[in-house]
Amino acid sequence: MRIGELATRTGVSVRLLRYYEEQGLLEARRPEGGHRRYGEDAPAVVRNIRALLGAGLSTSAIRDVLPCVGGDGTVAPCMLEVLEQRLDLLDQQLLSLGASRAALAGIVAAARREAEVVELNALVSA
Incomplete structure (x- = not known):
């Protein structure tokens, strides 16, 4: 999915999604056209990022924790x-x-x- 669709599905601004990507929290592929493409799991990843931010974690801590967070938000x-x-x-x-x-x-x-x-x-x- 493209960044606009991800923004719509998650209620998170495009600018914030780009920030998450810059911080290494969200991964996008860039095919030949150069437009960001996110996987089907991206909305769950964004929800997890938002939940962890809401819990007071910094983006650097989230970068460490995120690989251990399941799609349902549970932390290993x-x-x-x-x-x-x-x-x-x-x-x-x-x-x-x-x-x-x-x-x-x-x-x-x-x-x-x-x-x-x-x-x-x-x-x-x-």
């Missing part, structure tokens, strides 16, 4: 360690975000208290 155990490492990283990021949020909430609360004191002082002075 050969990539379990890589996926577990990514999961651990996400857990660490969540903890860090939680700490950042708590710190910011404290700053906002202090600023609100200060604003209330200024407002009360203005009322008392009037």
Whole structure:
């Protein structure tokens, strides 16, 4: 199938499909006319790429994982360690975000208290 048909079937833009190809995630043949031709499995590959991106994997990690992903989206155990490492990283990021949020909430609360004191002082002075 040609790139336009693949874009239509997957809902992914032509530009993004070209990017996936540049990143080594999607393979196209170029017959004599030079137009990209994708195999019948390309829509499943694109769906898998989108799912892995949605799970927070980088394109370089997806390049490593993709050969172990079946057409139905299941990942073979050969990539379990890589996926577990990514999961651990996400857990660490969540903890860090939680700490950042708590710190910011404290700053906002202090600023609100200060604003209330200024407002009360203005009322008392009037």
